[in-house]
Amino acid sequence: MLITVSGPAGSGKSTLAKSLADALSYDHVSGGDIFRSLAEERGMTPLELNKAAEEDDQIDRDLDCRLRDIAAERDDLVLESRLAGWMAGEYADIKLWLTAPLDVRADRIAQRENKPFEQARAETQERGQSEAQRYNDYYDINFDDLSIYDLSVNTARWDPQGVLSVTLHAIDSYRADGDEGKAPIENIRYEF
Ligand SMILES: Nc1ncnc2c1ncn2[C@@H]1O[C@H](COP(=O)(O)OP(=O)(O)OP(=O)(O)O)[C@@H](O)[C@H]1O
Numbered sequence: 001m002l003i004t005v006s007g008p009a010g011s012g013k014s015t016l017a018k019s020l021a022d023a024l025s026y027d028h029v030s031g032g033d034i035f036r037s038l039a040e041e042r043g044m045t046p047l048e049l050n051k052a053a054e055e056d057d058q059i060d061r062d063l064d065c066r067l068r069d070i071a072a073e074r075d076d077l078v079l080e081s082r083l084a085g086w087m088a089g090e091y092a093d094i095k096l097w098l099t100a101p102l103d104v105r106a107d108r109i110a111q112r113e114n115k116p117f118e119q120a121r122a123e124t125q126e127r128g129q130s131e132a133q134r135y136n137d138y139y140d141i142n143f144d145d146l147s148i149y150d151l152s153v154n155t156a157r158w159d160p161q162g163v164l165s166v167t168l169h170a171i172d173s174y175r176a177d178g179d180e181g182k183a184p185i186e187n188i189r190y191e192f
């Protein structure tokens with residue numbers, strides 16, 4: 001199966017994707033892995049590529065194109081990034097969405113990156129708004145539209161082990177013969 005894990009910054013995507021891949025003995029590919037590969041191919045550090053991406057939208061598009069190619073080619077994989085669900089589209093078997101209130105995510109990011117809460121909160125909010133605008137401009141994606149996902153989990157309500165249990169239960173309970181049909185993602189422009 002191809003499982004995607006999407007959500008905003010600090011929602012717990014990497015944490016869940018790693019533990020899901022371990023539990024299922026699947027491979028795990030993250031947007032961060034792809035971004036690091038793109039940087040290496042260009043002879044840049046990820047930080048340098050991140051700065052370049054502010055001026056050059058082709059860098060975001062290359063990352064998203066790589067996500068879509070991986071989704072088309074691979075199986076028994078957990079694919080994790082903001083847009084994994086949108087990019088994998090019809091190739092994904094189960095699309096998971098993780099979220100948590102902004103204050104919770106900002107607090108996690110403040111701890112992870114060792115910065116003040118207010119700073120993390122402002123940066124996370126601003127980055128989220130800027131990303132949502134870019135996804136809309138590039139691909140006509142409404143990042144707030146959760147109708148494409150099969151399961152949404154508020155990770156503020158369960159610890160990482162709890163989130164893993166909830167999602168593993170959903171995956172284990174999935175029966176292809178009882179599936180009434182994947183809903184196609186409509187009106188997205190896969191233009192890279
Ligand atoms: N269910 C949870 N409950 C409490 N803390 C969590 C939970 N899931 C993840 N965390 C913690 O929140 C922080 C952010 O998690 P993680 O890096 O997995 O998020 P992310 O969505 O991949 O973030 P980003 O998009 O910014 O890379 C980490 O410190 C992680 O340990």
Ligand SMILES: Nc1ccn([C@@H]2O[C@H](COP(=O)(O)O)[C@@H](O)[C@H]2O)c(=O)n1
Nearest residue numbers: 031032035050053060063080081082083
């Ligand atoms: N313009 C960008 C795009 C991506 N990154 C890095 O890739 C990681 C994955 O991004 P997703 O949106 O696919 O989750 C992200 O955490 C960044 O490390 C970036 O720096 N700049």
